[in-house]
Amino acid sequence: xxxxxxxxxxxxxxxxxxxxxxxxxxxxxxxxxxxxxxxxxxxxxxxxxxxxxxxxxxxxxxxxxxxxxxxxxxxxxxxxxxxxxxxxxxxxxxxxxxxxxxxxxxxx
Amino acid sequence: xxxxxxxxxxxxxxxxxxxxxxxxxxxxxxxxxxxxxxxxxxxxxxxxxxxxxxxxxxxxxxxxxxxxxxxxxxxxxxxxxxxxxxxxxxxxxxxxxxxxxxxxxxxxxxxxxxxxxxxxx
Numbered sequence: 553x554x555x556x557x558x559x560x561x562x563x564x565x566x567x568x569x570x571x572x573x574x575x576x577x578x579x580x581x582x583x584x585x586x587x588x589x590x591x592x593x594x595x596x597x598x599x600x601x602x603x604x605x606x607x608x609x610x611x612x613x614x615x616x617x618x619x620x621x622x623x624x625x626x627x628x629x630x631x632x633x634x635x636x637x638x639x640x641x642x643x644x645x646x647x648x649x650x651x652x653x654x655x656x657x658x659x660x
Numbered sequence: 661x662x663x664x665x666x667x668x669x670x671x672x673x674x675x676x677x678x679x680x681x682x683x684x685x686x687x688x689x690x691x692x693x694x695x696x697x698x699x700x701x702x703x704x705x706x707x708x709x710x711x712x713x714x715x716x717x718x719x720x721x722x723x724x725x726x727x728x729x730x731x732x733x734x735x736x737x738x739x740x741x742x743x744x745x746x747x748x749x750x751x752x753x754x755x756x757x758x759x760x761x762x763x764x765x766x767x768x769x770x771x772x773x774x775x776x777x778x779x780x781x
Contacts (some may be wrong), residue, residue: 583702651704
């Protein structure tokens, strides 16, 4: 099974800041990497797929990059609604689907 | 617009079983795999398994093999997740999610609202 490792596990930032969250796969997954945002008490919401393709309706301040084993989710100009937990998972070799452990983005 | 509507919260005793439903609207039902993902309190996302609503083929997370069963009713566009021999560590919010193919990538693009399952004596 392909394992996913996210870092950091938590992150504090201010409105207007830019942040980067990383996700590493234990094997080459090419660009088959998805990112989800989850707010407290809500279901996850697809942000980015194919490592860098924004899901319809997602603001362009979100961007993704990477291929192979190393990936990044970047958020520029943080808005209050962006403070949430972010998860990655690969879709290259499934099942099983294994999520990263999550990165909690908090307001500083 | 596609929607997934799940059944309500459940409270069960250890050793009991629970069956959670997920009803899909629209014509998505037979054309998409459906996944179940759970989230224990304060924890991350854990994949439970998946079902092909067309043929009923299932794949389960290894750690739940033998305790979980996924089924579907095509007449009502509903998928079910049953978990047996419940333990306290099964306490979680259970989500169903639709998988589709977008630009050659598989994504879970629509999620149910979640069903809280509490296992307590």
